[in-house]
Amino acid sequence: MEYPDSEIPPLAKRINVGIIYNLKKEGTFRSQDDQAEYDNIETVYSIRDSLNRRGYETLLIEADTNLVEKLKTQKIDIAFNIAEGIGGRSREGQVPAILEMLGIPHTGSDATALCISLDKALTKRLVSTCKVRTPKYAVIRKNTAVRLNGMTFPLIVKPNAEGSSKGISAFSVVKSKTELSEILNRNFALYDVEMLVEEYIHGREFTVGVLGNGKDRIIFPPMEIIYKKPTQGDFCVYSYPVKQAYTEYVEYKSPPDIEKRIQDEMINFTAKVCDTLNCLDFSRVDFRVSDDGKAYFIEVNPLPGLAKGYSDYPMLAAFNGVEYEKLIAGILNAALVRYGISGAGE
């Protein structure tokens, strides 16, 4: 497959791009994975260098509580947003909401799409209305009774509003009510969020990347996360510790060796999820495929990680011929075209 390249904007009209981010912080935290979602400065530099090589001017802006003041004084034409936000269930929507309030164009989905997708149960409820298959689930709040709603063990327990496998450990899959209450107690002590309890789908794992919008939207072939060995008992979970030591546990392949029918089902579900939430410019959708060949939607990431040589989204694009710099330029270009900013590659 050939993917379009984005053109270097004409030098006569330089575009100022503000790269907006939140960095991992040093310190002692309640859980080992507390800072999992935040970025390293190297990722910010990789994005900056990619954009500079394509002829854009760049400015680095940390999304702290002074963000509004910074944006009023520093002139940018568009924001390249990778900020995860500061806190709360709507944190991923905080920076886009500020940008939208100030009338500053930005890459990626709007505050509404980011807030909804961070709530996994709410997203599952929405997308199941358009026939996207998703594992049976229940949301459990601290100090409330556990109702299994007809689910059968094994179950997987994960924070309902986190990403980057935060709160997903070697104990997340449970085979009995006793194990379930143990992990719920442990998680409620570590994370201040509701827990999502979901039927564990035994089978293969895939992630699907999306780049661009409308008629220019590319849905890359799924990338398989192939487990070299189980990660917990008989189970395979792409947990935080597994992601930290990924070369030991997994390898990646795209396009995958899988029946076309199943691949098409994942691509069709991806399009439906992105259309339902109105995901823009770039996103990633995770699936498990059961042993009887059914694709199950797990979650959507409209702000997928962009760490060069580490994150799944740049990896799946590279498998399909879109190297890092071209990908970053493609994300920006998709937003520039959407806002009708001149200098965007046609």
Ligand SMILES: Nc1ncnc2c1ncn2[C@@H]1O[C@H](COP(=O)(O)OP(=O)(O)OP(=O)(O)O)[C@@H](O)[C@H]1O
């Ligand atoms: N219902 C399920 N059945 C089997 N495995 C699951 C299920 N839900 C989650 N997992 C496993 O746990 C991993 C992390 O789950 P999920 O993608 O929901 O979390 P996340 O922290 O939001 O991930 P990301 O890093 O993609 O943001 C999945 O990649 C998968 O390996």
Ligand SMILES: [Mg+2]
């Ligand atoms: Mg995931």
